[in-house]
Amino acid sequence: MPREKYSDNNDGLYKEVDTYNLVENLESCLACGKCVGNCPVASLSPSYNPRQIISDVLSGNSEKWLKSEEIWRCFWCAGCATVCPNDIQFPLLMMQLRYRAVEKNYGLKHIMPFKRFALRAREDGLTFAPSEKGREKIKRYRSNLGTSPWPEISDRAKAEYKELFNLTGATEHLEKLSDEAEKPVSFSYTEGRITND
Ligand code: SF4
Ligand code: SF4
Structure with a gap:
């Protein structure tokens, strides 16, 4: 049976998600599902499906994923890509979906636990x-091991690190997050499946 293809399914709509042009060949997806078969999250969570996410993104229907819990489950292990x-x-693509979600205030609870690490990195050069x-x-x-007792970070390195935060907009983003309260993230693991609480 010939494989279904997603071409003719879009007008470059997915560029709304792929704003950094990191996945220029998304339209060449064959919908073969190999990514799903090699994804540890998909095997645990039936509602998580990279192939379906690609299909929806290509058809400009990414909003439902931006609002979803699923996009925060990806381990970023790259099993799908291999x-x-x-x-x-x-x-x-997943990284950019998360960016879009955070921009729209959907996924904040998932990144709040990392805020303090990012702030420390910006100030001290160490997370x-x-x-x-x-x-x-x-x-x-x-x-x-015969090395210096502690990995001291030079003032110059700290300044450069801070500058990187400023240049990339990370500082602005963190300041916006500083006003947000941390919310608990929880999900259940039952009978070999992850489910939403
Ligand atoms: S992204 Fe997934 S469904 Fe698309 S071609 Fe690659 S393995 Fe197949
Ligand atoms: S990177 Fe994410 S989508 Fe890809 S295999 Fe790993 S968990 Fe699944």
Whole structure:
């Protein structure tokens, strides 16, 4: 049986999602479903389906996915891309779907837990800040390896990092998020399936 193709299904509508032109060949999707078969999330969550997401994005029907919980389940493991016969980089499409979702205030609860890491990265050049006990342990391990006890970040590196945040708009974005309260993210795992709470 010939494979269904998604061509003639769009007028470049998907560029609304692929604004950075990272998945220029999305229209060459063959709808073969290999990505679905190799996706760990799809095997756990029947409502998550990369092939369906592509189909909807191509037909300009991405809004329902922007509002969805599903797009936040992708592990970004790239299993889908490694088996795609047309080398479609679905994870890069997913990344942009998430950007669009956040722009529309849909997925905020999913990124709020990372806000503090991003703020720390912008200020200190490091996302990770262990407790005093953990810090001592790391120092000991590093010393045993003959390296400096702690990965100090130079002032110049910190300034450059901060500048990157400014140039990419990340600073502005983080400041907007600072006013948002953190909300719990929860889902259930029942009988081998992920379900929404
Ligand atoms: S594996 Fe590639 S061509 Fe096949 S449905 Fe997935 S994205 Fe489309
Ligand atoms: S990157 Fe996302 S969509 Fe692709 S296989 Fe991994 S979990 Fe599935």
